[in-house]
Structures are given as structure tokens and as C-alpha cells.
Amino acid sequence: MKLLVYGAGVCGSLFAVQMHEAGHDVSLLARGERLTALRRHGVRLAEEDGPVRQVPVPVTRQPDGEYDLITVFVRAHQVDAVLKSLAGVRGDVLFLLNWAAGPEPLGAAIGHERVLLGFPSTGGTTDGDVVRHRKADFLTRRVAIPIGEPDGRTTPRLERIVETFRTAGINAKAEPRMDAWLRTHAAFTVPLGRAAYAAGGPVALAGAPDAVRGMLHLMRQNLAALETPPVPRAFTVLRALPQGLLVAVLRRFLKSPTAVHSGLDDLSPATAAELERLAEQLRARAGVL
Numbered sequence: 025m026k027l028l029v030y031g032a033g034v035c036g037s038l039f040a041v042q043m044h045e046a047g048h049d050v051s052l053l054a055r056g057e058r059l060t061a062l063r064r065h066g067v068r069l070a071e072e073d074g075p076v077r078q079v080p081v082p083v084t085r086q087p088d089g090e091y092d093l094i095t096v097f098v099r100a101h102q103v104d105a106v107l108k109s110l111a112g113v114r115g116d117v118l119f120l121l122n123w124a125a126g127p128e129p130l131g132a133a134i135g136h137e138r139v140l141l142g143f144p145s146t147g148g149t150t151d152g153d154v155v156r157h158r159k160a161d162f163l164t165r166r167v168a169i170p171i172g173e174p175d176g177r178t179t180p181r182l183e184r185i186v187e188t189f190r191t192a193g194i195n196a197k198a199e200p201r202m203d204a205w206l207r208t209h210a211a212f213t214v215p216l217g218r219a220a221y222a223a224g225g226p227v228a229l230a231g232a233p234d235a236v237r238g239m240l241h242l243m244r245q246n247l248a249a250l251e252t253p254p255v256p257r258a259f260t261v262l263r264a265l266p267q268g269l270l271v272a273v274l275r276r277f278l279k280s281p282t283a284v285h286s287g288l289d290d291l292s293p294a295t296a297a298e299l300e301r302l303a304e305q306l307r308a309r310a311g312v313l
Contacts, residue, residue: 025043025048025049025092025093025188026048026049026090026091026092026093027043027048027049027050027051027091027092027093027094027095028051028053028084028087028091028093028094028095028113028115029043029050029051029052029053029095029097030053030087030094030095030096030097030098030106030110031053031054031096031097031098031106032052032053032054032058032059032062032067032083033097033098033150033155034146034147034148034149034150034155034157034287035097035120035144035146035147035148036052036095036097036098037052037067037069037081037155038069038146038148038155038157039095039097039120039144039146039194040052040067040081041067041069041079041081042192042193042194043192043194044079044081044082045079045192046191046192046193048188048192050081050082051082051083051084052067052081052082052083052084053083053084053085053086053087054083054084054085055085058153059083059085061153062081062083063083065078065153066078066079066080066081067079067080067081067155068153068154068155069154069155069157070151070154070155070156070157071156071157071158071159072156072157072158072159072281072285073156074159076154086109087109087110087113088113089113089114090113090114090115091113091114091115092115092116093115093116093117093118093185094110094113094115094116094117094118095117095118095120096110096117096118096119096120096121097120097121097144098121099121099122099294099297099298099301100121100122100123100124100298100301100302100305101294101297101298101300101301103119103121103123103130107130107133107134108133110133110134111133111134115138116138116140116181117130117134117138117139117140118140118141118142118171118185119139119140119141119142120142120143120144120169121143121144122143122206122209122210122213122298122302123141123206123210123302123305124206124207124210124211124302124305124306124309125305125308125309126174126203126309127139127141127174127203131174136174139174140171140172140173140174140181140182140185141171141172141173141174141202141203141206142169142170142171142172142199142202143169143170143205143206143209144169145167145168145169145195146158147282147285147286147287148285148286148287149285149287149289149290156285157285158281158282158285158286159281159285166195167195168195168196168197169189169194169195169196169197170196170197170198170199170202170205171185171186171189171196171197171198171199171202172198172199172200172201172202172203172205173202174202174203176200176201176202177200178198178200182198183198186198199255201252201255204250204252204253204254204255205255205256207250207252207306207309208247208250208254208255208256208259210302210305210306211243211246211247211249211250211254211306212243212246212247212259212262213299213302214242214246214299214302214303214306215239215240215242215243215246216239216243216288217288217295217298217299218239218299219235219236219238219239220278220288220289221291221295221296221299222235223235224291225284225288225289225291226278226279226283226284226286226288226289227278227279227283227284229278230275230276230278230279233271233275236271236274236275236278237267237271239274240262240267240270240271240274243262244262244263246306247259247260247262247263248263251309
């Protein structure tokens, strides 16, 4: 597969390495200092606080020509710029990112027939030019990347992409309700991200039970306002279980290595900008936040 990975942050870098090491023709798109660092010594990876390894993934500054698949790993507020640069590039485009605005604005810019939706299952943080990602364990290996057609069909190209990812060691699955999945995730993520950002990180948020209760209240409001049932249905527990139990579970999660290495510790302006864009998209579609 000739593959363009658009976005050299945590998720894009990890995905590019996995596909490159599986033997695919991968180009990792980056700009500025990130591009310079990648050209100098490749992608530098580490499991949490473990040793660093370097992988010489080919990099590029601009998309060029035609690809079998273009995967987009950027923040929600950066998508508009990506769409402009991909309008003249041939190839299906799989958007693997936070997105609650639906497939329509994506398809309007690059062609509706090119769009697929998904979400990465990995997470991590950047430490200088090193990508520190969550350590794989029994549970994280079972979490699959959901990928879907905008209209929910199971198409040959969707089956081909899922199988290609699985062959490369990436757990993936076809999700027929991908748009609803992304809106459900945003309804949960925006209160969580904003609360962690305001507190100074997930561990600090865990030490503020009133803030966790307020965060849970917003999550419940958002989920109740969605026009379709939550996807996955497991999110219904946030509305069904007692508040006290959920606050205790959320506080424990916020103190775990999974939360600390998930990106919730990223207090950059880019995090705030992405959360604001997601909140705008939810307000436009469901009138929440």
C-alpha cells in the first residue's frame, strides 16, 4: 500500500512506524521543526518512560501525486488547512481524529466519495522530539481502531483497509455508526479535556472531587442531548450509574498511567483550540456545551 500519513504527532508517528515496519510504502508528512527532526534521525519512540528507539520512516513536507490511502492525524481545528492541501491529491482519505461535525464538510472540500471516518486507539505525549506512548497490555491490545464509511455501509475498500491494518499488527474493526461514535466521544472528551486543562492535568483533577462531579454533570448533559443513542452503548453507564460511584471511578482513572500518558497532560494552546472546535461542532449539531 502506498500510504500518506498526514500529521506527525503522537498517533500519526506511531501509525507510520507500524505501517513502515510492516513493509508498506509510507510517507509521513510534517512541517517546521518536526520535519527537521524527522529528517535528522527518524521517528523516536518510547513506551512511557522506557528506552528510546529510532525508526527511519520516510518524510515529506507536501502531499504529492496519488496514494492508495491518505490517513489524517491532526487536531480538529487544523482540519480546514488539511482539506485545502488534499483537494488536488488523489486517493481515499481516512480521517482518524476528534471530529463531531459529521462527514459533510469533509466531503464538500475533497469529494464525498473519498471520505472515511475513524479514531485512533493509541495515545501518548511528546517529550521534545520523542513520542512517549502508552504501554501496550492485555486491555489496550483489545481496543480496536473503529473505521467506517460515512453512510454506514460495509464496502470492499473498508474491508480492505481493516484487513491491511490488521495484517500490520494494528487492531482495527469496521464501525457502521462511525459518525455517532465520534459525536459520543466528543460529548465525553470535551468536558474531560476542559476539566483536566483547567486543573493543570489529570492527576490534579483527580484531587478535586467537586471538579470531577461538575465534569460528570456536563458529560451527562451532552449524552442526553445527542440525537442518537451513545455509540458504543457502554457510554450509557455515565447516565445510569450513581454519581458517587462514577466520581470514584473517574478519579481513579485520572490518576492512572493510562490517563497520564493519554495526552490529558498536554496543556498547550493547541489543546485548548481543539477542545473549542469540538465544542462548537457539538453546539451546532446537538445544542450542547
